[in-house]
Amino acid sequence: MDREYELVSAFADRFIQGGSFATIVSARERASKILDTSVLPGTALAKLVDESVERGLVRAAKIIATAQLDPRQAYARLVDLYQRQPTLGTRSSTSIAQQAYSTPVPIAYLAAMLAQMTSEKTVYEPTAGNGALLPAANPTLASVNELNRERAADLRQQGYTVTQEDAVTYLPAQQHDIVIANPPFNSVMDERGRVKLFNLGRYSTTQIDHAIALNALKAMKPEGRAVLILRGKLGAEAERSNRYNLRSSRAFYFTLYQEYNVIHHFSIWGDLYHRQGDGFPIDLIAIAGKGKSSLPLPAAEGVTTRLQSRLNQYHSP
Numbered sequence: 297m298d299r300e301y302e303l304v305s306a307f308a309d310r311f312i313q314g315g316s317f318a319t320i321v322s323a324r325e326r327a328s329k330i331l332d333t334s335v336l337p338g339t340a341l342a343k344l345v346d347e348s349v350e351r352g353l354v355r356a357a358k359i360i361a362t363a364q365l366d367p368r369q370a371y372a373r374l375v376d377l378y379q380r381q382p383t384l385g386t387r388s389s390t391s392i393a394q395q396a397y398s399t400p401v402p403i404a405y406l407a408a409m410l411a412q413m414t415s416e417k418t419v420y421e422p423t424a425g426n427g428a429l430l431p432a433a434n435p436t437l438a439s440v441n442e443l444n445r446e447r448a449a450d451l452r453q454q455g456y457t458v459t460q461e462d463a464v465t466y467l468p469a470q471q472h473d474i475v476i477a478n479p480p481f482n483s484v485m486d487e488r489g490r491v492k493l494f495n496l497g498r499y500s501t502t503q504i505d506h507a508i509a510l511n512a513l514k515a516m517k518p519e520g521r522a523v524l525i526l527r528g529k530l531g532a533e534a535e536r537s538n539r540y541n542l543r544s545s546r547a548f549y550f551t552l553y554q555e556y557n558v559i560h561h562f563s564i565w566g567d568l569y570h571r572q573g574d575g576f577p578i579d580l581i582a583i584a585g586k587g588k589s590s591l592p593l594p595a596a597e598g599v600t601t602r603l604q605s606r607l608n609q610y611h612s613p
Contacts, residue, residue: 300348301453303327307352312359316380323349323382346384347426350398351450353381354426357401361431367409374402399478399525403564403580404428407476407523410560410582417473422463422512426450429476439468439515463508464494467515475516478525479508481576499547503527506548513556519585522556528563528577540594549593558582558589 306326310317317323324335327345335341360373378400399407408431413419415434424430424440426447435455441463442448448458459466463479483502486492493500494507501507509524516522529539540549552558560582 299331300344303330303345303348304351304355304450306330307349308355309352311352311356311377311380314380317349317382320346320349320382320384347446347450349381350384350428351426353377353401354428357404357428358431361405361408371402371405374405378402398425399428401428403525403578404478405431407478407525407580408432410580411474411476411521411523413474413476418470419474419476420468420472420512420515422466422475422477422508422515423479424451424456424458425478427454427456429478430456439470439472441466441468464504464511467511470515471517471520472515473517473520475512475520475522477509477512477523479505479512481505481527496551498551501544501548503544503548506545510548510551513583516583516586521585522583524579524581524583526579526581528579552581553589553591553593555586556583556589557585557587558591559584561591561594 324345328335335345357374360370407429413432419433419438421429421440424442438456440451440456441459441461442451443460448460451458483491484504491502493502496510505526513522558581563577563579565577
């Protein structure tokens with residue numbers, strides 16, 4: 297474990313000082329020197345290097361996010377940080393099963409801003425990964441849940457108290473000022489190799505991100521804030537709008553907009569995700585308290601794809 301955190305510290309220092317890794321091969325070469333052993337592609341050690349790079353990124357991002365910068369300046373620095381990281385594409389059987397794609401640091405910063413995250417507020421993160429969505433959170437006021445053993449250990453190293461429960465059903469004992477989540481996307485298989493069906497009361501779904509999102513929102517205070525990062529829709533605007541009306545999405549968004557005050561819902565194209573090993577568009581949804589949203593459902597009006605303009609509406613927490 298000490299050697300692992302030696303890697304994390306080395307990568308964090310490299311990023312903080314403005315350094316980069318053009319490819320994951322160069323990061324592995326650096327790791328090989330630190331560990332005094334070869335890092336071969338497709339091995340558990342290669343996955344450890346990927347995770348250590350990401351943990352170093354999260355630590356560097358937190359320094360930028362808490363530096364009292366203008367939000368546009370902070371966002372620009374985080375985009376630069378993101379562009380200096382290698383593509384993290386190594387998957388283990390565990391990460392595949394858990395669909396463990398982490399949030400890119402610029403998107404994580406935007407999500408935290410929309411949630412109005414500060415160190416004085418309580419935060420619940422049901423699928424916390426390495427902590428990218430918690431740039432301004434106080435570890436002593438945060439409830440974080442993470443199934444993956446190694447990622448949970450890293451969160452504890454950062455000072456968080458961590459639960460390792462099924463986020464589809466688990467809820468912390470207390471309600472929180474903020475709920476923020478980027479759950480795994482799409483469907484998952486049960487122990488018999490069949491697509492798992494989640495019973496959400498009013499309806500059932502195979503979409504695990506929808507199941508986790510609706511469950512996690514129960515932990516939000518009535519006047520709290522929430523930000524969800526969910527699987528988006530491919531295609532041109534009209535085609536994407538129609539896809540929100542598919543059976544797999546319609547009931548979820550109707551429930552979400554009826555029960556929670558959705559104030560923003562926009563899409564981010566996958567080019568800000570490919571360095572995390574994925575490239576599908578995502579939806580970012582901001583909520584201000586419980587109660588019916590005044591916004592039209594996404595199937596009725598569609599979802600905008602503007603991102604940079606959102607930064608002009610918010611100030612650093």
